[in-house]
Amino acid sequence: MIAFFMEVIGIIILALLVYWHWKSNNVQKSPLSKFYFIGLTSKLLLGVGVGLLYTFFYQGGDTFALFHDAQFLTDLGKNQPKEYINFIFCRPYHYPEHIQSQLMKSNASTSIFCIVLSLINFLTNSNYWISGAYLSVFSFIGIWKYIDILKQKYPQLNYSLIIPYFILPSFAFWSSGIIKESISMGLIFLSIGYLLQIIYYRKSYYKGVSIIFISLLLLLQIKFYYFLFIILLIGLNSFMLYNDKKERSIDIKQTTIFLLGIGSIVMILPYLHYHFDYHRVLNTIQLNYVKLYDASKEGTAIYLPYLDGSWLGLLKSLPFAIIGAFELTNLFSDKNTFQTISIFENLGTIVLLIYTSTLFFKSPKIKKRPFLKWTLLLSIVLTLLFIGLLGIASPNLGSLNRYKILFISTLIHISFMIIDNNKKSYI
Numbered sequence: 001m002i003a004f005f006m007e008v009i010g011i012i013i014l015a016l017l018v019y020w021h022w023k024s025n026n027v028q029k030s031p032l033s034k035f036y037f038i039g040l041t042s043k044l045l046l047g048v049g050v051g052l053l054y055t056f057f058y059q060g061g062d063t064f065a066l067f068h069d070a071q072f073l074t075d076l077g078k079n080q081p082k083e084y085i086n087f088i089f090c091r092p093y094h095y096p097e098h099i100q101s102q103l104m105k106s107n108a109s110t111s112i113f114c115i116v117l118s119l120i121n122f123l124t125n126s127n128y129w130i131s132g133a134y135l136s137v138f139s140f141i142g143i144w145k146y147i148d149i150l151k152q153k154y155p156q157l158n159y160s161l162i163i164p165y166f167i168l169p170s171f172a173f174w175s176s177g178i179i180k181e182s183i184s185m186g187l188i189f190l191s192i193g194y195l196l197q198i199i200y201y202r203k204s205y206y207k208g209v210s211i212i213f214i215s216l217l218l219l220l221q222i223k224f225y226y227f228l229f230i231i232l233l234i235g236l237n238s239f240m241l242y243n244d245k246k247e248r249s250i251d252i253k254q255t256t257i258f259l260l261g262i263g264s265i266v267m268i269l270p271y272l273h274y275h276f277d278y279h280r281v282l283n284t285i286q287l288n289y290v291k292l293y294d295a296s297k298e299g300t301a302i303y304l305p306y307l308d309g310s311w312l313g314l315l316k317s318l319p320f321a322i323i324g325a326f327e328l329t330n331l332f333s334d335k336n337t338f339q340t341i342s343i344f345e346n347l348g349t350i351v352l353l354i355y356t357s358t359l360f361f362k363s364p365k366i367k368k369r370p371f372l373k374w375t376l377l378l379s380i381v382l383t384l385l386f387i388g389l390l391g392i393a394s395p396n397l398g399s400l401n402r403y404k405i406l407f408i409s410t411l412i413h414i415s416f417m418i419i420d421n422n423k424k425s426y427i
Contacts, residue, residue, distance in 0.1 A: 003125050010124035014134055021141055031151050032144075032161065039166050040140050043176050047136035050177030051128060063178045064128075065104040070117035071126045072102060077118065088115055092221055092274070108274070112221040113180050132177040135186075139175050142186035145193030153200050158423075160416035164409040169341055171409040174402045181405060184223045188230055188406065191215035195234070224273045226406055229386050233379060233410075235261065240375035282309055285393050293395050299330065302395040314392065321391035322384055325400055326350060342401050345408070353380070353411050356418040363422075379414060383407050 018040065022028070027036050054061045076099070077084035087099055092108035103111070117131060124130040147161040166172055175185040194208035220227040239258045269276035275284065286309040293301045302324030306316035323329065326346040330339070360366055360376055387407045394400050 006125035007127050007130060010127065010130050011133075013123055014130070014137060018137060021144075025144075025148070027144075027148075030148050031155065032148055035162065035166070036144070039144070040137070042166060042172065043136045043140040044133055046173050047132045047177035047182070048129065049173065050179060051132060062105075063132075066110060066114060066117065066180070067128050067131070067178050069103040069105055069110065070114040070121055070131075073114055073118035074121040074126050077122070109180065109222050109224070112218065113183065116183065116218070117178065128178065135178055135182045136176045138186040139182045140186075142188065142190035142193070143175075146189035146196070149193050149196045149200065153196070156420055157417065158420045160413055160420050163416055164412040168409055168412055169345055170401055171405045174405045179402070180222055181402060184219060184226055185406070187215040187219045187222075188226060191219075192230070192234070220273060224275055225386065225390065227273075228269070228276075229382070229406065231265065232262075233382060235265075236378055236382065237375055240371045240378070243371045282311065282314065285314070288393050289395055292399075296396045300397050302391050302397070302400075304392060304395070307392065317392055318385070318388040321395075322388040324395070324397075325387045325391035325404060327397060330397075338401075339397075342397075349408055349411050349415075352415045356415040359422060360418045376414065376418075380411065383410050 022036070027033050030036070050063055054063045073084065073087065076087070083096075083099065087095060090096065092112065095108075095111060100111070103114070105111075105114070117135070120131045120134045124134070143165050147165065150157055151161055164171060165175075171185075174181050176182055191212045194204065194211050197203065198205055198208045216227060216230075219230070235258070239254070243254065270278060275281070286307065289304065289307055293303075302321055304317040304320055304324075306313050306320070326349075327339075327343050328346075330343065357376065357380070361373065366372060384407075387404055390403055390407070391400060394403055
């Protein structure tokens, strides 16, 4: 009876959180307000869908392993609070062995995720479905912040705000429920949303900077490759769009500052995260590829014959990894329902990107704006590069479809932004 009462309290707190978000963000005045509860409801239902998929189709897997570890930490917090607090504040990769050894997922990124989930479990009495709803709501809040700010600033944006984040099957599904991608999407879009709010409206500066810092810090630990992608994409777009706005040719001073900034990021990466260490990165990628490829069934992983642990082998493998990540080599093989949906999504992304890029570069207005052209081109190249690197490091197509949701949604987002700016249609 007490357990049921605690779960009800957890649901009430979640409902109050949604109500607070609705009121504090003046959602009723947003141009996208009619999509708020539709999007939120779909997120909650898809979060349940993740649990059902792993229950009946996979019969176990990541979501339940992560929840098991979080539940263990929650119980630790109840029974041995000092041990729990010590675990929370340990440095990544330096967790107490007697605790880490009891976790099903023992790497640092999952430990950080499970710490966050364990805190949620205190509110939900470790109920899987209610805890999953909290993560789905957080993911939705982050995405909403981003699309709402863009809609206010650029009212012509339309399809590009809804389709990539609520209709695109892989993103809509895998950014919900108890998985690391769910909390990662919330962190990413919440931080970008506040960054845009600071840039466009010069308000909520201290609150925004604090949220951005905490979000990116958590993202670095939970999904380090998402962190690197976002930092590079924001830096690249900021530089290009700043120069495009000034309507000038290349500024040597600004370009030098930009290149020095990129160089500084490259230099400090090894100090930010274990996996960015340049001395071990090639070996780590090679070992990870071999382990995951060997563990995959025939035809369910990307085959990379040139990957040999060298930089040259990595470069040779990139084109094959990109093609493999889009599953272009599996078009005519036997597929289940999920694989069929994934292939159609990948093909649709490629066709749409080619079509919209052609529209973009043929536009008379764009021909006079070289920085804007380079913004599009380099954003696409950077996104494809990360898809390729992810395809090498994680060649199993099932897992890869989940891991690459940020990159596929970015390509779809770019494509529909071009369409929106051509049609000038309004919601």
